[in-house]
Amino acid sequence: MVNKLRKKFVITAMLSLLLILVIMIGVINIVNVRHVISEADRLLTMLENNDGYFPGMKFDDRPEDASQFSSEEEIQPTAESSVGNEPNPRPMNPTNPFQFDKLNSNRDAEMPYQSRYFWVRLDASNNVTEINLGHIASVTENIASEYAIDVANNSQSKGFYHTYRYILSEKEDGTKLVIFSDQSAAILNMLTLLLQSVLVGLCALIAMFILVFIFSSQAVAPVVESLEKQKRFITDAGHELKTPLAVISANVDVLELESGKSEWTTSIKNQVTRMNGLVKNLLTLSRMDEERMHVVFSDFDMSKTVKDTAVSFEALATSKGKKYQMDIEDGIHITGDKNAINQLASLLLDNAMKYSSEKGSIHVLLTKGNKYITFEVSNTCDAIPSGNLDRLFDRFYRADSSRARETGGYGIGLSVARAIATSHGGSIEALRDGDKIIRFVVTLPKELPKNIQKMNK
Template sequence: MVKKLRRKFVLTAMLSLFLILVAIIGVINFLNYREVQSGADDALNILAENEGFFPEMKMEFGKKDKDNGAPPMKPEDMDGLFFGGKAAYNRTIEMPFQTRYFWVKLDSDGLVLNTDVGHIAAVSKSEAEEIATQVFNSGNKERGYYDWHYRYILKENEDGSTLIIFLDCSSGFYGANRLLLMTLGIAGVSLIGMFILVYLFSGKAVAPVVESLEKQKRFITDAGHELKTPLAVVSANVDVIELESGKTEWTQSIRGQIKRMNGLVKNMLTLSRMEEENIHVVFSDLDMSYAVKDAAQSFMPVAESRNLKYNMDIAENIHISGDKNAINQLSSLLIDNAMKYASEKGVVNICLELDSKGKKAIFEVSNTCDSIPEGNLDRLFDRFYRADSSRSRNTGGYGIGLSVARAIANSHGGSIEAKRDGDHMIRFIVVIPVAKQQAN
């Protein structure tokens, strides 16, 4: 129990950190890629407005100020910008020398009119014309990517010709990819470091819960053992009374209550023992078919007394690695539960078979019932949960048997679940791995 709790704490913390890192890395890299594209589009817009050439940027920089009658802007006038005036000024005037691009002009029929590859070394004139022709014939409008690292823009001129400008974004995407790898590496290292820290400190984090669970288990164990003595004394006193005065309905009632209390104490101790982390149950090869059949046959008189239709379909020679007493108890608990809650003249089905892959044993107990609890049936396995208190009083249930059944299934590396089958049939399905020799 402690290991499971600690494991869940570590898993929850690591999953939360993982999701946060994914969100942060995703946003950073998404914005970075968008920035690369945005910078390429800005350069393409300038080139498109100037027929494929950069204007004299120093003059262009102060053009608007001249038009307004103001003197040209200088680097020192740009101190209010985020990256500083000098950096922004230098970036602007250096753009023509840092940008790698080429352009091709085509007529309305797609024939090449003019080509300029003087600003790029990776593309020849013939390659540029071939690329431009492909983009022109593809029917793409305005802008897009060619081969994922050439950003292009189409500009239709008044004379019917089309200017296609391609800008090489490989340098920007190379830097963006490196940033992606660096952030992924940092995230990986962070996850490993966080895992170590969370694992080391998880013991302290769950310590209060562990202490509460340990006290609860000690209380159940101590109370169970303490209850055995007075129950034995009461049973002995009843024996004496019956020897002196004979059996009466009162002594029989006392015996019935003693039997119920003994069953409750037994189940509580079994549940506590199954959940004890330091309990190492020694498993051996077990013929589960025989164990289930033995338990099922013992309930045949009960089924006959209640006029129930009792069906058994138990496959032979299904072996698991388990504890014989625990599997017998698991089978008896589920069958007894079906007998108690089966509707009058209803049906109880017992089935044991292998799954389609032959690696798991599937033990199923189903019964008809007057009503099935609403909502999540997993609550039936909670301790002391009873869907119908009045019905439980009549059948003698305490709401702990299914909890014990789940503890036994889990201790054998398996699982148990409850399912509805229509409106008046409930199924309890236990899945346990078969022995390795049989699985192979």
């Protein structure tokens, strides 16, 4: 129980952190991609509005030769420059690099010299009439023509073509201008950011796992202490109750010898028997270690064990007017604990007897497959619990408290049955078969799993 609780704590913490990291990494990279696309579209829109050129550079598209441009065409007054004899309204601080107005102004001024792009002009029939490759070195005229014609035939006004972001502008006379902006560097930066963020997230996840694993024992320490106290109380209370119950039973026997049987002595004996059953179940519960009971494995005939147990309930079923059917395949052997399997069969059959409908039916089935053995006990039921039937295996859970009081149930038997199935490397589940039949299906491996074999060596 403690190890399982600690494991759940670690898994929950790690899944929570993983979810946060995935969302953070996803948001950061999505925002970065959208920013790159936005900047590329901003550049292309500027070039489209100026017929493929930057403002002030239409007559010579070589920004490297800046001396050919007149100052009137190139230099535009900005907020940082002085106009006439006016002082600069925002004086620069040489020790502060984070001045966003200046940074934006510098970026816009350097954009013509940093941007890698080319454009192709097409006529109405998509024939190339003009190509401008003055701002790119990796593209030839043939490649530029091929790209432009493909984009024009695709008829999408904006998008990606290989590593280029493009914009398609159609003029009133039917001619087209296709502008491509090289995004190779931006794509590499995006991939680098993605890789770095994933690596950082992975390192954070590993570091978090180490810390959570180290401190998980302290986190679950109060629960562990509470469970240990509960287990010790159940064990002590169970042993302490045995003595007074034995004394009461002996005193009742003496009273019956002296005064004869009466309804009062019979009632006392019934209650003592019921209390003895409760104490036995409590002690069984206290011996559970993480829902795994201590068992001694050997090869035995499971068919005979189950059949002997089932036959012992046949007379009880007949006396209560219930239809009792057994379909037990012969010769099924299993490696397990014979006493535990016998207890498992008894618990399921006793549960079926208690909670089956009046004049109902009970069916016991044992079959063998290639790798697994299936043991099933089904019975008719007036009111099958709604919702998840897995709750029936919780300790002290009772779907119908009033019915449980009538039948003497305490909500322990099925949890013990699950512990037995788990200790053999198997499983047990409760299934609905229509509205009136409930089935308890136990699946056990023919051969013990290696991890259980190692635990019992």
